[in-house]
Amino acid sequence: MPLLPLPPPAGTVSYTVLGAHIPKRPLVLIMGLSGVKEDWGSFAYAMAETRPVVVHDHRDIGASRADSPDVEVTLQTLAEDVVRLVEHLRFEEVDILGFSLGGVILQHLLLHVPHPSFSIPHAILAATTTKPPHGDPSFAALLARPPPARDATTEQRREFVKPNMELQFDAEYVDAHPEEIEKLVTATLSTRRPARTIAKQRFALRTFDHRPHLPLLSRSHPTTQVLVIHGALDRVIYPSEAAYFDRLLPHAQRLEMPSDQYGHWWFAYFGVETWVRNIGESLDREGEKAKL
Numbered sequence: 001m002p003l004l005p006l007p008p009p010a011g012t013v014s015y016t017v018l019g020a021h022i023p024k025r026p027l028v029l030i031m032g033l034s035g036v037k038e039d040w041g042s043f044a045y046a047m048a049e050t051r052p053v054v055v056h057d058h059r060d061i062g063a064s065r066a067d068s069p070d071v072e073v074t075l076q077t078l079a080e081d082v083v084r085l086v087e088h089l090r091f092e093e094v095d096i097l098g099f100s101l102g103g104v105i106l107q108h109l110l111l112h113v114p115h116p117s118f119s120i121p122h123a124i125l126a127a128t129t130t131k132p133p134h135g136d137p138s139f140a141a142l143l144a145r146p147p148p149a150r151d152a153t154t155e156q157r158r159e160f161v162k163p164n165m166e167l168q169f170d171a172e173y174v175d176a177h178p179e180e181i182e183k184l185v186t187a188t189l190s191t192r193r194p195a196r197t198i199a200k201q202r203f204a205l206r207t208f209d210h211r212p213h214l215p216l217l218s219r220s221h222p223t224t225q226v227l228v229i230h231g232a233l234d235r236v237i238y239p240s241e242a243a244y245f246d247r248l249l250p251h252a253q254r255l256e257m258p259s260d261q262y263g264h265w266w267f268a269y270f271g272v273e274t275w276v277r278n279i280g281e282s283l284d285r286e287g288e289k290a291k292l
Contacts, residue, residue: 014063015056019048032100036062073200103128170233231262
């Protein structure tokens with residue numbers, strides 16, 4: 001798996017380009033809190049049947065390695081890593097989709113990180129927020145728990161991960177798809193997710209507010225089209241948080257889906273084919289409506 005060297009002591013970023021042979025504008029996917037590139041699952045592979053798709057692990061998580069446990073993990077460094085990756089791949093233009101923390105990173109990139117070597121025709125803000133978000137109080141309580149001890153059993157680790165995973169979906173979905181939840185929990189336990197890195201990511205989410213700056217995007221990125229994805233059943237980041245995008249980015253559009261009845265882990269609903277089709281149609285549409 002390719003590795004992108006970062007300035008010491010940041011180490012390397014692990015990435016994969018799916019569908020590299022397809023002659024269309026690439027789509028870069030930015031994962032959320034504690035996530036790794038494998039979490040995109042079948043959505044990334046299905047999307048890569050229509051265009052190149054770039055997935056990566058944030059610094060010091062997954063297959064990305066840091067030279068020091070003290071490596072800096074902030075919105076600035078995470079956004080700079082995305083820019084370095086796109087420049088490394090020598091793409092002149094990319095569409096970018098940021099999910100949850102990934103959407104916060106995408107906003108930071110657009111607002112604060114120069115990227116003169118490439119343009120971003122489309123920015124997709126998925127299940128994300130403009131500020132430290134309001135969500136189900138139980139999710140905040142789960143995040144505040146100390147991580148399992150180094151000698152914790154697999155079952156103890158599973159009991160730690162499962163409640164967090166269940167909150168990524170609405171309660172009805174959890175009850176109807178127990179096997180899928182178990183598969184996601186198993187996948188989480190099988191990949192490297194250092195507690196120190198997740199703690200740094202969480203801290204980055206406590207110390208930002210993009211609301212004063214978002215209206216400035218109309219000047220800095222006048223041709224970037226913004227698309228918003230946010231389900232009415234999201235328990236991690238309440239859907240009311242997306243109203244700030246409606247107010248501060250008046251020309252942003254909501255992705256049209258069969259309904260708004262989906263949770264935080266949005267791409268698990270409706271079947272990936274529906275997301276690939278609807279997102280793909282939006283990316284291939286060069287209209288003016290969604291321009292800032």
